[in-house]
Amino acid sequence: MLLTDTHTHLYYETEEEKQALLFQRCFENKIERLFLPNVDISSIAKIDDLVSKYPDNCFAMAGLHPCEVKEGYTEILAEIYESIADRKIYAIGEIGIDLYWDKSTLAIQQLAFLEQIKWAKALKLPIVIHCREAFDEVFEILEAEKGDELRGILHCFTGNLEQANKAIELGFYLGIGGVVTYKKAGLDEVLSHVPLEHLVLETDSPYLAPVPYRGKPNESSYLIHIAQKVADIYHIPVEKVAEVTTANSIKIFNV
Structure with missing residues (x-):
């Protein structure tokens, strides 16, 4: 069995011993x-450090998180692009729009995303x-920019079926994380109408730990609990979930 965590901030842990245990x-x-x-900008070196330590396991992205899009963001974008x-x-990410923390930056978030x-x-x-x-x-x-060359993952998908279908129609896979294990999230009901072929798995560690670790720091090893929950939803072995979602990740990232 081979599982793929398509979205993890494992590099936030910089203490060598703790980092090694996370990978173990x-x-x-x-x-x-x-x-x-x-x-x-600061996360570039941390990501590169992990890639150098685990070249067969870690794969880098480049991008500016929407919550980091603030005054002076154009210079930061330029520096990330130059890197x-x-x-x-293997991807541009994570990018997008976040209106939970700060609605006042919507206009520049849109420009940075585009x-x-x-x-x-x-x-x-x-x-x-x-x-x-x-x-x-x-x-x-996404609608304005749609085309064969626009593809990827809608990270941390927690939406409804209509939103799921809209993402899929535009060529995106749904990133399924710890929220799928939360009883009141309702994500299991949505996924029961979405073929497994449209999903990838993620932890978003250290955030959104799955049950039974909810409320504690997340880590990529907990992906096994997310995979098992998805297996339960589809009534298939967890090995099949691993096979399909890892194959999907290979299609997306070409590695």
């Missing part, structure tokens, strides 16, 4: 592919989208 627990649970979304030339990246979509198209890379309380705003831009 991943490997014990068959989570051997880890995709690392960028959030700002791409010297690194191997610019990074254009990077992805030019580089022929997928995008990994952060969308929080901004589904309409995100999809207005």
Whole structure:
């Protein structure tokens, strides 16, 4: 069995011993592919450090998180873009719009999102989208930019069936994380109407830990609990979930 965590901030842990244990627990649970979304300039070096330590397991992204889009963001975008030339990246992410924390920056979030979509198209890379309380705003831009070259993952999907279908129609996979294990989330009901072929798995560690670790720091090794919940929803073995979702991740990231 081979599981893929398509979205993990494992690089936030910089203490060597703790970091090594995080990876050890991943490997014990068959989570051997880890995709690392960028959030700002400072995370570039942290991601590169993990990639250098675990070149067969860690895969870098480049992008500016919408919550980091503030005054002066254009210079930060330029610096992130310049870093791409010297690194191997597999996606532009995580990018998007977040209206939960700050609605006042919507206009510049939209501009930053659009610019990074254009990077992805030019580089022929997928995008990994952060969308929080901004589904309409995100999809207005995706609709305008849609085409064969626009593809990727709607990270941390927690929406309804209509939103799921809209994302799929535009060529996106749904990133399913710890929320699927929460009883009142209702995500299990939505997924019962969505073929497994449209899903990938993620933890978004250290956030959104699945049951039985809800409320505690998340880690990529907990992906096994997310995979098992998805297996229960589809009434199939967890090995099949691993097979299909990892195959999907290979299609998206081309690795």
